[in-house]
Amino acid sequence: MDVNLQKTFLFLVFIALGLLLKFKIKGKQELAGIKMIILNLALPATIFIALLSIQVEASLLLLPIIALLINVVLLFITPLVLPVLGIRKNSPNYRSAHLLLPSLAPGLSCFPFILEYLGEEYLAKAAMADLGNKLFVLLILYLVAMRWHYKTQGITGKSKVSKFKNLCLAMISEPVNILIVAALILLFTGFNLTSLPYLISESFSRLSILMTPLVLLFIGLSVNVKRSQFFEIASLLLVRAGVVIILCVGIILITEITLSQDRLLLLAFGLSACSFWPFAHIAAVDKYEKKVAEGSKTFNQNYAISILAISFPLSVVLILGILTAGNQFADITTLVLLASLLLLLGFIYPLILKFSKVNRNQKEEIIHQIEGSYTLRQVSDNS
Secondary structure, three states: OOHHHHHHHHHHHHHHHHHHHOOOOOOHHHHHHHHHHHHHHHHHHHHHHHHHOOOOOHHHOHHHHHHHHHHHHHHHHHHHHOOOOOOOOOOHHHHHHHHHOOOOEHHHHOHHHHHHHOOHHHHHHHHHHHHHHHHHHHHHHHHHHHHHHHHHOOOOOOOHHHHHHHHHHHHHHOHHHHHHHHHHHHHHOOOOHHHOOHHHHHHHHHHHHOHHHHHHHHHHHHOOOOHHHHHHHHHHHHHHHHHHHHHHHHHHHHHOOOOHHHHHHHHHHHOOEOOOHHHHHHHHHHHHOOOOOHHHOOOOHHHHHHHHHHHHHHHHHHHHHHHHHHHHHHOHHHHHHHHHHHHHHHHHHHHHHHHHHHHHHHHHHHHHHHHHHHHHHHHHHHO
């Protein structure tokens, strides 16, 4: 069996182990402890190493812009799609999905397969493109999340300057943001991971090793997907994939990308699973809303973690299928057909719900008419 395919199964095994551990770890405090390790140690160390490992080349600077474009377009398209799929506007689920769907997590769901099918050169390109995505998920989505927090909780007593000041203080108090700034300073002053003292580089490397297994176990421990919720989230992600492919077709046509490998790179990167970083922002916001009732919170953590749990296997299946088929999916016509199929599959569930609701309303109306007719007949007979 292919090594990268084995890695995929390994990731799924860790999620399954998390599901099994739910029988042992039932307390919220235990789960919160794992989350704290991820947010304050494993994730900051991972992003610190990732930034210091990047070799910046002028010829590759267009790639982060393309990745950022995909993020931004998804951010503006998502609120148009969510109500159509049956998610109530301005609800905690709505805001959670709106924050997660535009994000990308190529490290787990995309990079291993790009390396296997396209080679190291394209892996370097993907890593460079991820800079734009990282800027979006770490900074822009954090600002969006905090803005929604202020708006939802009605925090109006503060001026815009005061809100911005508090937002900046919240950002610099997060360990991940501190290490991002530190890594960028070191990167632009000529340092990289190998030039750091062994004690520092090895400490961060060992903390980073915790990242993947802990995140996957946490997803398994946290996920609580109801049957109806599963189909709803699957519909969301299928529509997201269809929109991404249409967007990739547009980028291919506008930038005149002709090499099939470049097209496959763009597709694989764009179809990456939803990122864990927006969930980190959701968790940060949730810390400020401990005394707020569940229905009044800005986000729904359980719904967000369910999106992450379903997003990963779905993205891996799509990416593996496209890269395995190779040049067949580098054709524009094939991509349009695939996007149409994904959009159709994504809208099937909400359409079924809509028709079932209409039929139920019609049945209730007929029953009311029959009951009304029966009541009138009784009154007539009594008179």
